[in-house]
Amino acid sequence: MYKVFQYSTKRLCYSSTGTWNSYEYLPMGYVSDTLTKEGWYFSIVHNGSWHWEIGDSRDQLYLQLSGPTEVENHWYRELLPGESFESVHAAIAMTTESFEDAVAQMMVWRRTMRRKNADNEKLPIIFNDFMNCLGGDPSEEKEYPLIDAAAEIGCEYFTIDAGWYARGSWWSRVGEWEPAKERWPNGIHKVLSYIREKGMIPGLWLEIEVMGIHCPIANQLPDDWFFMRHGKRVIDHGRYQLDFRNPAVREFADGVIRRLVEEYGAGYIKMDYNINAGIGTQRAADSAGDGLLSHNRAYLEWLDHIFIIYPDLIIENCGSGGMRINDALLTRHSIQSSSDQTEYTAYAAISAAAPAAVTPEQNAVWSYPLFDADLEQTAFNMVNAMTMRIHQSGHLARLAAENKVLIKEALDYYKGCRHLIGSSFPFWPLGMPAFDDKRFSLGFYNEECAHLALWRVEDEGDCVIIPLDGCKKKIREVRLVYPKDLPCSWEYRKKENCLAVSQPAKSARLFQIIYA
Template structure:
């Protein structure tokens, strides 16, 4: 049998097919395969290209909770493969079989980007149903085989922890620090990371990175799913493996029966590998994200958005309160005005949402009077929605069937006073479409902040083989609904929000042009989130709040603007009530942002001080945009007023450096071309500046 050897976009991929038709993924690397790095035949047969566990079959391994030695995954045989090119790049499909199953492993590559998208397709060719407990979307053994030292010594794992008000907290550790060491040829210990429910990034982001620090490579991945997911790393046959998947039975209450002739397709994942470290990995992942998302003008023009929620109206809008803010937002240079939550209720509304009709009490002259005024002032009007939920006291909730909602054990699922709506139900879809159509056609809405503030848990039992199966079906139905909305309204901007960043995944972000980064209300704490944000979201999709206080200082205004200047501006705050000198700093910042935003849409991130952590006294984030580079610098609770920033890619060059925002000479800097070091002095604690380097 011929092996499959591919070198594409800087990735070497080797698939071995034995005489017995066993299929092994031996190699994925920026370097060619060195056969001396592979062990015996007994070890190589563990390099499975896919793992599948079917109910009623053995798991042929001393595995503990690991997904190794799965059956029929461990005995699948080669049938054929295709290797062709399509509009994205090279596409490899490998077909395997076992009694009653036909399995296709898909690897979609992308021109000039060292990333592939992987998923698994399973068709039941038997005469009886087959129950699936686990299906890998990507499996790779030998992720640390290159180099001479032990995998304990050369491995670093990067994991992104994520919580409300505290998103994007990356940590990197050696595997022994996380509890994984070589106890035998294969241990029972695994490093397992998983999220269950409708918040795909609650607790953890669906991504990670593994560095081989001896060989100088970084393997990175993201799971492109808006629901439950799982990944794990462990050792087997003296090698480390990585497996990525959507929901599983053990971790996520997912089990799927596929009948004769039926097909199941796993959740897609993106996997890449580079010569370099974490920063280079994120750069390539950024390029991949741009290449695979829905094309839209919003990510080219990067308009400035005013939203009246954060540190402003806080979900208490009225005509009287909004109109002065509209005037101030227009004067500051904002291009969209989004009315946030509360516009649909006279008073308390949390557990009554669902009808989405404007409050006549809040808007005596009608909501259209306000949206027309926003348009008159030269801005596009927007509204907040939370269409996937219905409050338990919404009048509609008692008139519709239970099949509108998630159900478990015969009861409607309730979380935080809301029911979760099931987008497999066509009546639910009709209801959601009617709301969108009404807001766009009657009120001229061009921006929707689509929020989502509950976690509906492991799924629903309605028309499902398991709770997790119902959730997966709903997740996919919701994505199909979003696709149809954009087909009807291609210029409509829909922000993806889930209590800030609780649903940051590229199932949704391949469709939505903008993502809420956080609900953090303290601009100083926000800086650490901002500095890490490009790891999870392209800068031009990442909405960051700028919310100056009514009576704050000038440094507070500047800090707020620097927070958002390299991404998407979500301006807020009581702009109609702040002092003229502070308002002038806002106008200056937004004018400057408009002058550079064309560069940001193609920028790649870098971190002169490394990734941020809460409690750091200095933070720094840069964007490389062709020949020009931008650098946001924050001094927090540091008693030292000066910091040295290594800018390695400019070493040896006489770079032109200037403080570009604000335009005043109250900080100092010095460029050392020999060492490639920028030394910056900032005037006080809790201040920030933006620099240009060229």
């Protein structure tokens, strides 16, 4: 019998081009066979352009993982005789069990491959003055009440976010990274010293890869400091992109870090990145995409160099929140901003889904109750962050006393259980959350116990039944651990191995699951 092969030329393709390489999709994914239950979780380990596709060839499917390509990402490099090229790397976790099993396998790989550091063991609580707080307009007068309030509730790091380096509007003027005298009449070092006096380590915001088009030194620098296309400097959102292939750029960046750490006393840097420099740079490259790839690799080498000089310095990876979540950067950085979402109920779904892509001990989640928040809103904010890394914010000095008590209750509990986070693995009893879901949950299990966060974004309704098979062990009891004094009723049903919970509308609760 003659067999006719049937196949198509259709591909399912996903790509990202530029320096914001997770602004639409993360450079990772999961494909599975619903019949055999075989699944592949993959990650393209790169901080620049990437491409992956799945398609059919004859009688089988294929999965292609790639860094930049010519067709999708404007990448081309010519190799001369004797030259070689190494592609970007990829990691793959295979499973015949479930997506959660693949996530756990990938999490083991991530914990093995990343830079060894104390931050992922200690998990200090970080206050940052930006979100729903000062919003990029800090000053000496505004910081002191916040510093006092952050120390009072138990924060361990205090970060001054954007704006410390300029008077008035600063977006297109960034690049010198010198304190603005108008904001710090007595010197920024005095404020950072006060943070240390209050028992916290100070931090500063930085965006080292860009220089504003109106920065006073930008026109004094040669073009080879910047991304170039068509003979002109690349501009995005009022900024130039610095080219880290240039040794002079790396030397300049070294000097900025040295000044922040050694002169000002910063022990934490929020490394932000708020532009997308597009397809790359044509200067000294076979293609714009090749210039970008070489810059990406040079930037990683610079990060490695900085961590050798300052091994205890914490540098947060941030790109307008989570626009640069990738395993190339996360093998270096100990902490990753998950989002700049400003609505706490919308943030919940992001927080609940994020451990599929980032280890919980690296995943920073904002908790930022507004100054007029009620108790449920405050508790909701805290549950968003309590199973991972807490980025505390909001106008703490203006919060009602009862709200500050509720925040301190969360931070105190967190300090008692955070040593377990770095050995925990996630599970999703109600399935992976979608952005518009009204009920969802996130659990973490380890050898000692498990924790389960439960969110109810919708109006009040029936109780929700949460299966607990994801805990992996026999359960003795379930406890509500936060918030302890707000309305909630629950019952652990041992026979069905599930938890039945009734809670108010727009509320979040955290449970501890005790093993038998």
